[in-house]
Amino acid sequence: MAGLCFVRGAFSGLGFKTGKRSSLSVTLLLGAATQTRIRVKQYSQGAEKNGRGQFVCYPLPHRTLLKIEGQDTSPFLQGIITNDMKLLEEPECAAMYSHMLNVQGRTLYDILLYSLKGGGEHGVFLECDSMVESSVLKHLKVYKIRRKVNISLCPELSVWAVLSQQGSPNQDTFKPELSDPGKALVWEADPRTAQMGWRLVMQSQVDPLEIISSCQKGDTEDYHRHRYSIGLPEGVNDLPPGVALPLESNLVFMQGISFSKGCYIGQELTARTHHTGVIRKRLMPVRFSSPVQQFGEGATLQTQSGKPAGKHRSGVGELGLSLIRTAHAKEVLTLKSSDDTTVTLQASVPDWWPTDVKIN
Numbered sequence: 588m589a590g591l592c593f594v595r596g597a598f599s600g601l602g603f604k605t606g607k608r609s610s611l612s613v614t615l616l617l618g619a620a621t622q623t624r625i626r627v628k629q630y631s632q633g634a635e636k637n638g639r640g641q642f643v644c645y646p647l648p649h650r651t652l653l654k655i656e657g658q659d660t661s662p663f664l665q666g667i668i669t670n671d672m673k674l675l676e677e678p679e680c681a682a683m684y685s686h687m688l689n690v691q692g693r694t695l696y697d698i699l700l701y702s703l704k705g706g707g708e709h710g711v712f713l714e715c716d717s718m719v720e721s722s723v724l725k726h727l728k729v730y731k732i733r734r735k736v737n738i739s740l741c742p743e744l745s746v747w748a749v750l751s752q753q754g755s756p757n758q759d760t761f762k763p764e765l766s767d768p769g770k771a772l773v774w775e776a777d778p779r780t781a782q783m784g785w786r787l788v789m790q791s792q793v794d795p796l797e798i799i800s801s802c803q804k805g806d807t808e809d810y811h812r813h814r815y816s817i818g819l820p821e822g823v824n825d826l827p828p829g830v831a832l833p834l835e836s837n838l839v840f841m842q843g844i845s846f847s848k849g850c851y852i853g854q855e856l857t858a859r860t861h862h863t864g865v866i867r868k869r870l871m872p873v874r875f876s877s878p879v880q881q882f883g884e885g886a887t888l889q890t891q892s893g894k895p896a897g898k899h900r901s902g903v904g905e906l907g908l909s910l911i912r913t914a915h916a917k918e919v920l921t922l923k924s925s926d927d928t929t930v931t932l933q934a935s936v937p938d939w940w941p942t943d944v945k946i947n
Contacts, residue, residue, distance in 0.1 A: 607740050642750065647746040651720045653724060666851050668725075693829050699786065721774075750785075767798045773787065874933055891920075897915070913946050919932075
């Protein structure tokens, strides 16, 4: 329910169909379906016999939290984020995805917002990339002005991602139970897509295995491999501040934007692009012909005939995310690494995207 409640605001006026794809539609481009899906790392049968192993808890040291509380929290954030803060006022919605834009309409920061539990005044936890924690704090204070809000860092808290080893997108059915819910400050379905499982926020000294009996700890790199395999961006490496455009970054597909909420910073270009309906590039998952260690920042993709086809953003091993011209998305593309090695790559269409997305 938590993820579904964002559809109304994010898809208002879009006409997108969010139903399941047909078996033909979910096939990845260029016949690479079986290659690009990465299962959550499997653990030993012995662990499963001990009652663990059904879920994997991934520590996310690259994500950090800020607390924003006070009577003006909602109107304050409403003017500087792409999504609608009113969604968090609905009882069944406690988590929301959004971007903060600059005045030119380019993404500065991707964030997740969680309603604070209890308390008389409204407040939220704001999750962001730890590399830009100080920049996010400065950005918030610039627009705080006379708002009655308090903004503070939360170094004592840690963020975890919890994924099902079965890779099921049905969060409501498979959500693990907590033996001690009071230790979880946040325990919500990831609002971006069901394939990203759940977000857990606790005091840093608390071990998630203490409250999720059927869970094993995973490696953070496997979490990133999962993200890249399904084409979901997160943080400054995937969404470089002041460079990435929100609609090219599939913000609509991740329930991260409202087109009916009113004005916010960067709205003009974003709304105009949305209403023209023309998006010539998209951030897409790619698989390389061989693992590549280093690329220059914004390395250029080319077609086999040498035409520019986009730019590579980031990745792990043979998986990554690239901003690709949709006109060339079905072609085999090439990329030259920093050591002058040329590799080929293939893009794919994630099956959590709407069914009617046009890829030439």
